[in-house]
Amino acid sequence: MISRRQLLQLLPAGAAALTATTAMGKPDAGVLRARLREARSRPVLDRKPLTTPIIIERIDMLRRDGQYFVRATCTEGVSGWALCNPQRMPSAFAILPRRVAPFLIGKDARNLDTLVDGVFLHKSNYKWQGLAFWITVARTELAILDLIGQRSGLPVHALLGGKVRDSVGVYYANGDREHSAEWVVDRLKASVAESGARAVKFKLGARMRTTAKSTARDFELVPMVRKAFGDDMTIYADANGSYDVTTAVRVGRLMQEHDYGFFEEPVPFDYLEETREVADALSIPIAGGEQESSQWRFEWMIANRAVQIAQPDLIYFGGLLRSKRVAAMASEAGIDVVPHISPQGLGALYMTHFACTIPNTTDFQEYKGDPDDVPYEIAGTGERFRAVDGRLTVPDAPGFGVRFDPDYLRRLELVTA
Ligand SMILES: [Mg+2]
Structure with missing residues (x-):
């Protein structure tokens, strides 16, 4: 098996220039940095219409019944809505009325690119950088994007530069670490039968650590899942930062033998140099970035080839505009983006609007069904947003293209903090 470093040395002249390989065979990240910075400075929101x-x-x-919503309303009385993830927002919601909303009131929503940067600096909000801060910004951004869409009559994907595809394929992700390898295979088979997915992902390790039992299960699962689904299925695995470099390389080599598509978070997410070491030792693409909240560190990871699949979480990272900036940087470096997204809070819907607008992605996006216990429909259809035959089709109605039940919305209570 050829290593990534050997591969870089074999690339033709144009590609070698892009990767800026030095005489030592080590990618020279500095050459790419200026281009990446320029790429992430480009405005995302299309203001022309x-x-x-x-x-x-x-x-x-x-909120009501543990469900949280953000509503953005303009001076003409038009509103946009975003549903939140009920597993996250109950612990973070106070940041929104205290630190995010005050900055945005009175601003022109058409300046959303600069507003998401402005709110980061407003009253030293940068000190709050991390999941709790950015999820409140992200949900507010989603409500504002929906508002702009409702006001202009345009779908959000059009506001994000226009769709390059009408639908995205999905991979079905299984999050289990408690049950046997056989149980995981059975569950994946059931999920594939229900969703029509042509790709799957499962968990390795013990989440930010390993045990003797988890490692034994990992070495059993990797060949077992390939055998169960055959050569035509695309298979990924996610270690959630469980391994050290040595173990990650051992597991990665086994995944290579069984033709896996990518290896996600092999070592702890903020071990950036170690992630690059694993990437250098393997030919399987390394995926990562779901915990990342810094644009600068994404730039580092992309420039230094620590990941070959960039995975900003569309919510944890602060929204669709900031995630599109990661996609722009990744495109500049010739790598794909496959965003991370939790299913709760209409995750699949928001992801589909995003993924339909980026050229540099694979045909398989993360999907775990439609778990929201909230009445809504894809506008004008009566349908919920679900994968059909392994694909999610982006709605073309204004905003995000869904309509929450007005009776349900009327009984929400206002949250103050
Ligand atoms: Mg993951």
Whole structure:
């Protein structure tokens, strides 16, 4: 098996220039940095069709039955909505009315690119950088994007530069670490039968650690899943930062033998140099970035080839615009983006609007079904947003293209903090 470093040395002249390989055979990250920085400075929101100001008058957080919503309303009385992840927002919601909304009130929503940067600097909000801060920004951004869409009559994918595909394929992800290898295979088979997915992902390790039992299970699972699904299935595995470099390389070699598509978070997520060491030792693409909240560190990971699949979480990272900046950097470096997304809080819907607008992605996006216990429909269809025959089709109605039940929304209570 050829190593990544050997592969870089064999690339033709054009590709070698792109990767800026030095005489030592080590990619020279510095050459790429300026290009990546330029790529992530490009505006994402297409302002051209937005000919008049859309002044944000209110940002409200509302809830009922453990479900949280963000509503953005402009001075003309038009509102946009975003559903939140009920596993995250109950612990973080106070940040939204205290630190995020006050900055946005009175601003023109058409300046969303600069607003997501401005809110980061506003009253030293950068000190709050991390999941709890950025999920409140992200959900607010989703509500504002929906508002802009409702106000302009355009779908969000059009506001994000336009779709390059109408639908995305999905991989079905199984998150189990408790049951036997056989149990995981059975569950994956059931999920594939239900969703029509042509790709799957399962968990390795013991989440940020290993045990003797988890490692034995990993070495059993990798060949077993390939045998169960045959050569035509695309298979990924996710270690959630469980391994040290040595074990990650051993497991990665086994995945290579069985033709796996990528190896996600082999070592702890913030061990950036170690992630690169694993990538250098293997030919299987290394995927990572779901815990990342820094644009600068994404730039480092891409420039230094620590990951070959960049996985910003569309919510943890602060929204679709910031994630599109990662996609722009990745494109500049010739690598793909496969965003991380939790299913709760209409994750699949928001992901599909994003993934339909980026050229540099694979045909398999993360999917775990439609778990939200909230009444909504894809506008005008009566249908919920689900994979059909292994694909999710992006709605073309204004905003995100879904309509929450008005009776349900009327009974939400306003959250103050
Ligand atoms: Mg993961």
